[in-house]
Amino acid sequence: MSNDLLDDLYRELILDHYKQPRNNVTLPAANCAADGSNPLCGDQIQITLTLTGEKVEQIGFTGSGCAISQASASMMTEFVQGQSVIDALDGIAAFQTMMTTSAPTNAVGFDDIDALIGVSKFPARVKCASLGWKTLEQALSTNNGVEVTTE
Amino acid sequence: MTDKEHLTGLNIEQIRRDFPVLKRTVGNDKPLVYLDNAATSQTPVQVIAEITRFYRDHNANIHRGVHTLSVESTDLYEGARNTIAEFLGAPSASECIFTRNTTESINLVASAWGKSNLQEGDEIVISEIEHHSNIVPWQIIRDELNVSLRFIPMLADGSLDVDAAAEIIGPRTKLVAITAMANSLGNITPLADIIEMAKKHDALVLVDGAQSAPHMQTDVAALGADFFACSAHKMLGPTGIGLLWAKAEVLDTMQPFMTGGDMISTVTMSQSTWAEIPAKFEAGTPNIEGAIAFGAACNYLDNIGMTSIRNHEKELTGLALDKLNSIEEITIFGPSDVEKRGGVISFALQGIHPHDIGQFLDSEGIAIRAGHHCAQPVMSALNVPATARASFYLYNTEAEIDHLTDTLNQVVKYFG
Numbered sequence: 199m200s201n202d203l204l205d206d207l208y209r210e211l212i213l214d215h216y217k218q219p220r221n222n223v224t225l226p227a228a229n230c231a232a233d234g235s236n237p238l239c240g241d242q243i244q245i246t247l248t249l250t251g252e253k254v255e256q257i258g259f260t261g262s263g264c265a266i267s268q269a270s271a272s273m274m275t276e277f278v279q280g281q282s283v284i285d286a287l288d289g290i291a292a293f294q295t296m297m298t299t300s301a302p303t304n305a306v307g308f309d310d311i312d313a314l315i316g317v318s319k320f321p322a323r324v325k326c327a328s329l330g331w332k333t334l335e336q337a338l339s340t341n342n343g344v345e346v347t348t349e
Numbered sequence: 350m351t352d353k354e355h356l357t358g359l360n361i362e363q364i365r366r367d368f369p370v371l372k373r374t375v376g377n378d379k380p381l382v383y384l385d386n387a388a389t390s391q392t393p394v395q396v397i398a399e400i401t402r403f404y405r406d407h408n409a410n411i412h413r414g415v416h417t418l419s420v421e422s423t424d425l426y427e428g429a430r431n432t433i434a435e436f437l438g439a440p441s442a443s444e445c446i447f448t449r450n451t452t453e454s455i456n457l458v459a460s461a462w463g464k465s466n467l468q469e470g471d472e473i474v475i476s477e478i479e480h481h482s483n484i485v486p487w488q489i490i491r492d493e494l495n496v497s498l499r500f501i502p503m504l505a506d507g508s509l510d511v512d513a514a515a516e517i518i519g520p521r522t523k524l525v526a527i528t529a530m531a532n533s534l535g536n537i538t539p540l541a542d543i544i545e546m547a548k549k550h551d552a553l554v555l556v557d558g559a560q561s562a563p564h565m566q567t568d569v570a571a572l573g574a575d576f577f578a579c580s581a582h583k584m585l586g587p588t589g590i591g592l593l594w595a596k597a598e599v600l601d602t603m604q605p606f607m608t609g610g611d612m613i614s615t616v617t618m619s620q621s622t623w624a625e626i627p628a629k630f631e632a633g634t635p636n637i638e639g640a641i642a643f644g645a646a647c648n649y650l651d652n653i654g655m656t657s658i659r660n661h662e663k664e665l666t667g668l669a670l671d672k673l674n675s676i677e678e679i680t681i682f683g684p685s686d687v688e689k690r691g692g693v694i695s696f697a698l699q700g701i702h703p704h705d706i707g708q709f710l711d712s713e714g715i716a717i718r719a720g721h722h723c724a725q726p727v728m729s730a731l732n733v734p735a736t737a738r739a740s741f742y743l744y745n746t747e748a749e750i751d752h753l754t755d756t757l758n759q760v761v762k763y764f765g
Contacts, residue, residue, distance in 0.1 A: 202377060
């Protein structure tokens with residue numbers, strides 16, 4: 199089944215992450231956590247992570263919502279696992295730039311994530327894709343614990 | 350069989366010719382299938398023409414000048430008020446107040462009637478199935494005036510628990526504010542029962558008619574309510590114009606909602622006195638062309654006939670319920686009896702988020718609403734974050750419902 203218009207948005211890789219989300223767990227030993235939601239559409243993401251020094255040792259996410267929000271969060275966890283906090287924050291910034299400029303980031307570790315570039319052509323869905331990343335930003339920030347929204 | 354022959358008496362092909370937007374395509378050249386009528390309806394050329402005609406031929410402020418254009422504008426504006434009053438069965442046009450929309454109408458009542466009539470210990474009764482616009486204004490007034498806000502609960506099929514209503518509405522109840530047709534699930538509420546309960550305790554009744562006025566005959570005088578609110582943009586009119594009908598004797602007990610020009614009798618440096626209704630509640634230059642176009646929309650609906658429109662939508666809804674129920678993964682919310690629901694079908698497809706459904710349908714030209722429909726209490730009662738909602742109007746066809754059904758089957762394959 200194919201649909202030209204949609205295939206740009208729902209690339210195969212995205213549907214794969216949606217149907218089989220990676221790191222789809224709550225980490226019991228987490229020392230950092232944040233919840234994010236888009237109340238208008240009902241997307242929800244919960245992130246737990248263990249920080250060892252300045253390194254994201256492990257990350258898990260749970261949530262419910264549309265394919266874009268869940269796939270993007272899944273890809274985000276794959277990217278961020280094992281990264282330094284600074285590289286993770288750079289990744290968040292690179293992702294936001296991709297959403298606003300519609301240009302691929304060519305960032306290291308973004309091979310899969312660049313598949314989300316199609317989302318930038320659907321302005322109503324950018325907030326879905328951004329939710330996991332904003333929630334990660336929250337978890338890494340000093341405000342950790344305050345719920346975020348991308349609406 | 351064509352839709353013209355099949356569906357109850359309406360010449361759909363001819364009606365569709367009045368709506369230019371229905372001729373357009375979206376996405377990859379897909380003909381538009383507009384099924385988001387509960388959010389906003391499309392506008393016929395007869396209504397669009399009134400807006401351009403006003404600016405081309407008459408444009409002037411109303412109730413102010415002696416010059417020709419101002420007199421003409423005033424006549425058109427007040428003429429529209431008369432048309433709408435007649436359309437809604439209001440005994441007097443002076444009881445019809447132009448607002449921006451249903452939301453503003455309800456805010457007007459909550460604020461202007463509430464502050465003039467409510468005291469600590471009084472109760473306002475609304476229901477769990479209300480649109481946020483008939484919840485939030487009452488929460489604000491509850492906190493401001495220290496009154497109670499009670500909710501008539503919803504049953505599993507989305508209908509109101511009438512037995513519970515009889516318990517909740519009591520001697521402390523001063524106002525019951527209730528929808529005539531829920532925007533989220535389309536269920537038609539038992540207004541007559543609720544109004545009778547309220548009247549037994551001398552409580553006033555506000556009816557949120559945003560969804561009912563476009564699709565069913567309205568007769569506010571026969572209804573027995575005290576307030577009725579609706580929006581033009583859901584009934585073939587433009588956005589930014591709505592109406593509040595209220596009994597004159599109730600309006601006379603209320604202080605103004607907004608103040609300024611046009612709503613005063615006299616103004617001195619120290620104080621002011623208010624104009625008679627409806628002017629008392631229409632401060633400032635109103636949406637003149639909107640009111641005129643609203644009147645034209647009521648004329649258009651009246652020419653076709655609200656009974657025919659309701660019958661057409663009942664038939665479409667029945668067909669849609671049958672066809673959509675053939676999809677194994679679907680859950681349809683709300684009553685199954687078309688007598689008890691308007692042309693609104695809220696549904697979920699197992700495991701697929703409504704936004705993904707909406708996105709896929711859009712790529713096939715089909716416009717539906719995906720979200721919580723400004724009815725979060727309903728969503729949490731159904732235990733879903735959101736639903737997909739298809740809603741029909743007089744120009745929708747059986748072929749469009751077939752297209753919806755086929756495309757939903759594709760959605761299941763794509764995301765399943």
